[in-house]
Amino acid sequence: MVLGGAVFVLAACVGDDPSAGSGNDPDASPGASSGAPSGSSGAQADGSATCTAPNTCDGASLVRCDGVALGVCALGCANGACTSFDPTGPLGAEELSTFGLDDVVLDDNLVFDTDDGSVYVVDSSGALAPLRAANTTPTEYEASAGIGYRRAADRGIFFFDSFEVRHGTRRNFRGALGLTIMARRSVVVNGVWTLPCGALGALTSGDAPGKDAGFGGGGGGGHVTKGGDGRASCTPVYEGSSEAERCAEGGEGGPGGAPVPPTTDWALVGGGRGGNSGVTLGGGGGAAVQLVSQGLVTIGPGTADATAGINVGGCGGVSNGLGGGGAGGMLIVEAPVLNFLANAGIAANGGAGAPASPPAGEILASDGQLSKTAWATSPNAVGCSAQGGHGGADTVLPANAPANPDPSCGTAPYFSLPGGGGGGSVGRVHVVTRNAAPLTRDPGFFVVPEASIAALP
Numbered sequence: 001m002v003l004g005g006a007v008f009v010l011a012a013c014v015g016d017d018p019s020a021g022s023g024n025d026p027d028a029s030p031g032a033s034s035g036a037p038s039g040s041s042g043a044q045a046d047g048s049a050t051c052t053a054p055n056t057c058d059g060a061s062l063v064r065c066d067g068v069a070l071g072v073c074a075l076g077c078a079n080g081a082c083t084s085f086d087p088t089g090p091l092g093a094e095e096l097s098t099f100g101l102d103d104v105v106l107d108d109n110l111v112f113d114t115d116d117g118s119v120y121v122v123d124s125s126g127a128l129a130p131l132r133a134a135n136t137t138p139t140e141y142e143a144s145a146g147i148g149y150r151r152a153a154d155r156g157i158f159f160f161d162s163f164e165v166r167h168g169t170r171r172n173f174r175g176a177l178g179l180t181i182m183a184r185r186s187v188v189v190n191g192v193w194t195l196p197c198g199a200l201g202a203l204t205s206g207d208a209p210g211k212d213a214g215f216g217g218g219g220g221g222g223h224v225t226k227g228g229d230g231r232a233s234c235t236p237v238y239e240g241s242s243e244a245e246r247c248a249e250g251g252e253g254g255p256g257g258a259p260v261p262p263t264t265d266w267a268l269v270g271g272g273r274g275g276n277s278g279v280t281l282g283g284g285g286g287a288a289v290q291l292v293s294q295g296l297v298t299i300g301p302g303t304a305d306a307t308a309g310i311n312v313g314g315c316g317g318v319s320n321g322l323g324g325g326g327a328g329g330m331l332i333v334e335a336p337v338l339n340f341l342a343n344a345g346i347a348a349n350g351g352a353g354a355p356a357s358p359p360a361g362e363i364l365a366s367d368g369q370l371s372k373t374a375w376a377t378s379p380n381a382v383g384c385s386a387q388g389g390h391g392g393a394d395t396v397l398p399a400n401a402p403a404n405p406d407p408s409c410g411t412a413p414y415f416s417l418p419g420g421g422g423g424g425s426v427g428r429v430h431v432v433t434r435n436a437a438p439l440t441r442d443p444g445f446f447v448v449p450e451a452s453i454a455a456l457p
Contacts, residue, residue: 051064051065051066052065053065054080055070055080055081056080057077057078057079057080058077059077060072060073060076060077061073061077062077062080062081062082071185073294074294074295074296074335074336074337075294075336075434075456081097082097082294084096084097084294085294085334085336085456085457086457087182087290087292087334087432088266088290088332088334088430088432089152089154089155089180089266089267089268089290089332090152090153090154090155091152091157091180091182091292095141095157095159095182096182096184096292096293096294097184097294098143098148098159098182098184099161099184100143101143101146101147101148101159101160101161101184102145102146102147102160102161103160103161103162103163103164103185104146104147104160104162104163104164105164105165105166106163106164106165106166106167106168106172106193107166107167108122108167108169108171108172109121109122110122110131110172111128111171111172111173111174112158112172112173112174112179113134113156113173113174113175114151114155114156114173114174114175114176114177114178114179114200115138115151115156115175115176115177116134116135116138116151116156116175117132117134117135117138117142117147117149117150117151117156117158118130118132118133118134119131119132119145119147131145132144132145132147132149135149135150135151138150138151139151139152141159143159146160147159147160148160148182151177152180154177154178154201154267154268154269154288155177155178155179155180155201155268155288155290156175156177156178156179156180157180157182158179158180158181158182159182159183159184160181160182160183160184161183161184161185162183162184162185162186162187162188163181163183163186163187163188164186164187164188164189164190165188165189165190165191165193166190166191167191167192167193168191168192168193168194168195169194170194170195170196170197171196173195173196173199173200173287174196174199174200175199175200176199176200176201177200177201177268178200178201178268178269178270178287178288178289178290178330179195179200179201179268179287179288179289179290180268180289180290180291180292181289181290181291181292182292182293183291183292183293183294183295184293184294184295185293185294185295186293186295186296186297186298187291187292187293187296187297187298187335188297188298189298189299189300189308189309189310189344190298190299190300190301190308191308192306192307192308192309192311192370193309193310193311194311194313194370195286195287195289195310195311195312195329196284196287197283197284197285197286197287197313197314197315197326197351197367198273198283198284198285198315198326199284199287200270200287200288200289200329201268201269201270201287201288201329201330202270202271202272202273202284202285202286202287202288202326202329203220203269203270203271203272203273203285204273204285218230218274218275218282218324218421218422219274219275219282219324219325219326219327219350219351219353219389219391219398219421219422219423219424219425220271220272220273220274220275220282220283220285220314220324220325220326220327220350220351220424220425221258221259221271221272221327221425222259222271222272222314222327222328222348222350222392222398222424222425222426222427222428223259223269223271223327223328223330223348223425223426223427223428223449224259224392224425224426224427224428224449225259225392225397225398225425225426226258226259226398226425227272227274227275227324227325227327227350227392227398227422227423227424227425228324228325228353228389228390228392228397228398228399228400228401228422228423228424228425229389229400229401229422230275230324230353230400230401230420230421230422231386231400231401231402231403231420231422259425266332266430268288268289268290268330268332269288269330270285270286270287270288270312270329270330270427271285271286271312271314271326271327271328271329271330271348271350271424271425271427272285272326272327272424272425273285273324273326273327274314274315274316274317274323274324274325274326274327274351274353274421274422274424275323275324275421275422276323276324281317281318281323282317282318282323282324282325282326282353282421283314283315283316283317283318283323283324283325283326283351283352283354283364283365283367283424284314284315284326285314285315285326285327285328285329285424286312286313286314286315286326286327286328286329286330286348286368286427287312287329287330288312288329288330288331289310289312289329289330289331289332290331290332290333290334291331291332291333291334291335292334292335293334293335294335294336295335295336295337296335296336296337296338296339297333297334297335297337297338297339298338298339298341299333299339299340299341299344299345299346299445300339300340300341300342300343300344300345300442300445301341301342301343301344301442302341302342302343302344303343304343306343307343307344307345307370307371308341308343308344309344309345309346309347309370310331310346310347310370311347311368311369311370312328312329312330312331312347312348312368312427313328313329313347313348313349313350313351313367313368313369313370313376313391313427314326314327314328314329314349314350314351314367314368314376314391314424314427315351315364315367315368316351316352316353316354316364316365316366316367316376316378316388316391317351317352317353317354317364317365317388317421318354318364318365323353323354323365323421324353324354324388324421324422324423324424325350325351325352325353325354325365325376325388325389325391325398325421325422325423325424326350326351326368326424327350327351327392327398327424327425327426327427328347328348328349328350328368328391328392328424328425328426328427328428329348329427330348330427330428330429330430331346331348331427331428331429331430332429332430332431332432333346333429333430333431333432334431334432334433334456335432335433336433336434336456337433337434338431338433338439338440340439340440340441340442340445340447341442341445342442342443342444342445343444343445344444344445345370345371345372345445345446345447345448346429346446346447346448346451347368347369347370347371347372347393347446347447347448348368348426348427348428348429348448348449349368349369349371349375349376349391349392349393349394349426349427349448350368350375350376350391350392350393350398350423350424350425350426350427351365351366351367351368351376351391351423351424352365352366352367352375352376352377352378352388352389352390352391352423352424353365353378353388353389353390353391353399353401353420353421353422353423353424354378354379354388354420354421355378355379355380355381355382355385355386355387355388355420355421356381356385356386356420365377365378365379365388365421366378366391368391368393368424369393371393371446371448372393372394372446372448373394374393375390375391375392375393375394375396376390376391376393376423376424377390377391378390378420378421378423381420385420386401386402386403386420387401387402387420388401388420388421388422388423389401389402389420389421389422389423390423391423391424391425391426392423392424392425392426393426393448394426394448394449394450397425398422398423398424398425398426399422399423400422400423401420401421401422402420426448426449427449428449428452429447429448429449429450429451429452430451430452430453430454431451431452431453431454432453432454432455432456433453433455433456434455434456435455435456436453436454436455438453439451439453
């Protein structure tokens with residue numbers, strides 16, 4: 001498929017069960033189609049018909065009616081179709097067997113809209129050139145330009161034959177709805193894929209966002225804990241007044257957002273945004289993303305110098321504005337075969353809260369990192385400002401904005417003590433695979449926070 005100015009072809013049948021070997025997959029036929037997803041294919045690569053009888057099974061292999069092997073089914077083959085499973089959420093098993101779609105490789109020049117299914121290529125001038133038009137009826141499945149799409153209540157669902165990420169940035173996806181990637185053969189992430197904050201299912205209302213305040217905004221609430229609290233700002237009433245009198249005149253710091261309520265239907269719910277201050281906005285919450293394949297999902301490998309993986313971390317608050325950090329998002333990974341390889345990982349860390357007066361003007365507190373050991377930090381405060389709280393990560397709780405440690409602050413002539421924003425909480429990772437045994441991974445593969453695990457239904 002031609003995307004982002006290059007032709008990408010995945011020659012290996014990477015969606016097959018590795019125990020059965022691999023080979024060329026001749027069934028991938030490009031071109032547009034519409035209507036409900038289908039689990040059969042009677043077309044050649046040029047779209048011409050070959051036969052109309054149903055597919056058959058040869059052991060675990062799916063065979064077209066003209067004798068062409070379509071590939072090895074990871075969960076076995078029965079009644080002329082690959083055995084599938086019901087993904088979590090509003091998705092059907094039959095949707096995993098959609099033929100006639102393309103192999104897509106994500107690069108910096110592609111933009112997908114989860115709200116309507118439109119896809120764009122960023123041209124040399126930076127303008128968006130349409131590649132796939134929005135669905136005529138967003139809630140009904142349509143395939144165009146080799147990519148399928150339909151919309152559910154909480155997510156936009158994109159369908160591919162296979163989907164690979166070599167490098168993904170925050171601008172690759174946009175929209176208010178969460179993101180689901182459905183790939184018949186495989187999902188492969190062998191570079192760094194950073195999802196946007198404040199979009200794709202991130203929470204901007206309710207109890208999870210950090211509370212707004214005249215001064216330090218609260219950190220966003222995640223799926224595990226509440227966000228860190230913002231710190232009050234203390235201003236002078238008159239010389240010689242007590243600290244209590246000065247702080248009462250300033251403004252309260254916003255409390256951190258509450259944890260995201262657990263859901264029984266696995267709705268795609270991202271992280272809560274950081275609380276706004278009276279000056280500027282808090283950091284956006286992390287995205288809600290679901291990756292589903294009938295074959296396999298591979299993440300990594302990275303290298304000793306460059307980590308590969310998926311980052312749904314929250315964003316940091318804006319300094320000089322005391323905004324709270326956004327909470328980490330949500331990632332669901334579902335496939336019969338999972339390859340979690342070395343020097344790679346999955347992270348939903350929280351963003352840091354912002355100080356009132358950073359050392360170099362208005363800059364961002366750091367975002368949630370793709371890391372198990374590094375948490376998002378706030379720039380150091382200048383003078384008697386309060387620093388923002390760090391973001392939550394792994395076993396590290398998000399921090400309340402701390403008091404300025406300088407003992408001279410709060411005494412003459414430093415009566416004004418601007419507050420800082422609280423840190424965002426960590427998000428959630430959920431894995432569904434062939435069995436619910438402890439997650440198998442290569443040494444050096446990390447998951448933050450540690451994943452909940454379930455068996456394929």
